[in-house]
Amino acid sequence: MSWTLFALKIPSGSDWSAADRKSAADRKSASSDVARSVRKCFKCKMADEATRRAVSQIPLLKTHAGPRDRERWPVRLKEEYQALIRFVEQNKAADNDWFRLESNADGTRWTGTCWFIHELLRYEFRLEFDIPVTYPDTAPEVAIPELDGKTAKMYRGGRICLTDHFAPLWARNAPRFGLAHLMALGLGPWLAVEVPDLVGKGLVSHKERQREATAE
Structure with a gap:
């Protein structure tokens, strides 16, 4: 599935209409609202300062449409891809690339991989939603199916538990939050907490070391 991201011409100050200025003010206000919500979330130790900076640069989504809205869902899906691409680019620039995602043709089923570096070892997992x-x-x-049953912070089927902090944050910021925010404020902090704990308990092993042990 391929998406073409269109280049937008940014008008000079003299070209801005009253509607343009109001739209820009609305976006600035929305960004401030999100920033306040994220700051409140960080007080709950959900993520760190680096994540906060990254989230502040993820574009907010505008189209309030779900998969059942056949007319506007493609517009929303395009916004999702644009935000995800921006987030991945930011991560690569910060040397913090940590996930890959792809969707089915209609954008309703997503699969990919995520990874977390712990003690210089990369732990990689398949994800889906x-x-x-x-x-x-x-x-x-x-969901990270291979971790099903290994941590209390997970529901049956490997669905990670994000109810305590992420769910209220999402609810306050819908529909401006999208899949990039789900990764940045949901999955990323979850991995940062759970992977070291699982490794320490011996419930997750590095795959390369597993192969070496098997070979011996």
Whole structure:
């Protein structure tokens, strides 16, 4: 599935209409609202300062449409891809590339990989999620099936538990939050907390070391 991202001409100050200025002011206000929500979230130790800076640069989404809205869902999906591409580019620039995602043809089923570096070793996992019919009012439930049953912060089927902090944050910022925010404020902090704990308990082993042990 390929998406073409269109270049936009940014008008000079004299070309801005009253509607343009109001739209820009609305976007600035929305960004401030999100920043306040994220700051409140960080007080709950959900993520670190680096994540906060990264999230502040992710574009906010505008189209309030889910998979059942056949007319506007493609517009929303394009915004999702644009935000994801921006987030991935930011991560690469900061030498913090940590996930890959791809969707089915209609953008309702997403699969990919995520990884976390712990003590100089890369722990990589497959991930998957479906877009709920009530999206974007409801966040998708990200699943890492291979970790199913290994941590209390996970539901049956490997769906990670994000209810305590992320769910209220998403609810306050819907429909402006999208999949890039789900990764940045949901999955990323979850991995940062859970992977070291699982490794320390011996519930997750580095795959390369597993192969070496098997070979011996």
